């Protein structure tokens with residue numbers, strides 16, 4: 001291995017959402033999903049063996065007994081407690097690779113340049129960057145498809161964050177997950193814009209993992225989800241290919257709101273939308289009725305992401321003060 005490995009991975013926003021697992025341990029999804037990566041917004045991760053001292057027999061024994069506690073995990077330069085869910089999730093993931101890397105503890109430094117409260121999945125860019133940093137550290141030279149499958153084990157949506165641009169994650173059918181990986185769609189769309197509205201930084205009540213499982217188990221509306229997602233992903237693929245922004249926006253918005261309908265009909269209900277989210281959903285409908293071509297998407301949280309083209313940028317910015325505008329194809333690092 002090298003002295004240190006490092007990598008950057010972009011965050012991504014799904015236009016056709018991943019919601020529901022057929023295997024929780026391997027993060028195998030029920031439906032395929034399609035996302036757009038956010039250029040230079042994401043996570044940079046650096047990874048090295050924690051320290052030389054671990055080579056001594058007694059500390060090595062300690063590492064073997066309880067390896068996770070020996071990782072040092074930093075988030076934006078702040079050391080995270082080993083008990084924090086952030087450090088635990090990283091350590092549990094590193095446990096998968098520890099035996100082939102000398103059973104050592106790691107020092108992991110994670111820098112997110114994603115506005116933390118914006119409800120952008122930092123687990124997606126986080127696990128993608130971590131896998132690529134591991135690959136760089138160990139000198140495996142794995143192909144993207146393998147990196148995507150490994151990132152998936154950390155977080156499903158991370159499988160898509162190993163690529164720039166439009167990305168499709170194939171759900172696959174094999175129980176071992178060998179056909180469940182993401183692939184880059186080679187279409188560019190330089191005029192594509194994403195607007196981030198930070199409405200609230202209220203922590204989400206239920207994380208994606210538990211939220212999905214609850215929805216699959218209890219929501220009567222979930223039954224129609226896999227069929228709809230299958231249709232939506234084809235429509236969005238075609239829309240990207242033909243640069244049909246109306247078809248893309250309509251389908252992405254309907255897909256996101258349908259996902260929220262399955263969440264709301266779960267029991268206990270999963271209501272991620274806050275009053276501010278609702279107000280914004282209505283405002284999007286209003287400005288669209290006035291002729292502005294803008295659509296929305298929402299993940300498992302209260303914040304809204306807007307989808308529009310460069311030609312509408314000034315009008316959209318005027319209608320939504322405080323909007324952070326991302327140019328996914330112009331800001332590839």
Ligand code: DP6
Pocket residue numbers: 013014016017018019027033121123154155156157158208209298299300
């Ligand atoms: C609503 O990838 O965070 O953002 O696999 O349990 O880690 P785990 O879930 P995660 O779920 C993302 C759900 C979503 C939709 C999406 O990004 O496709």
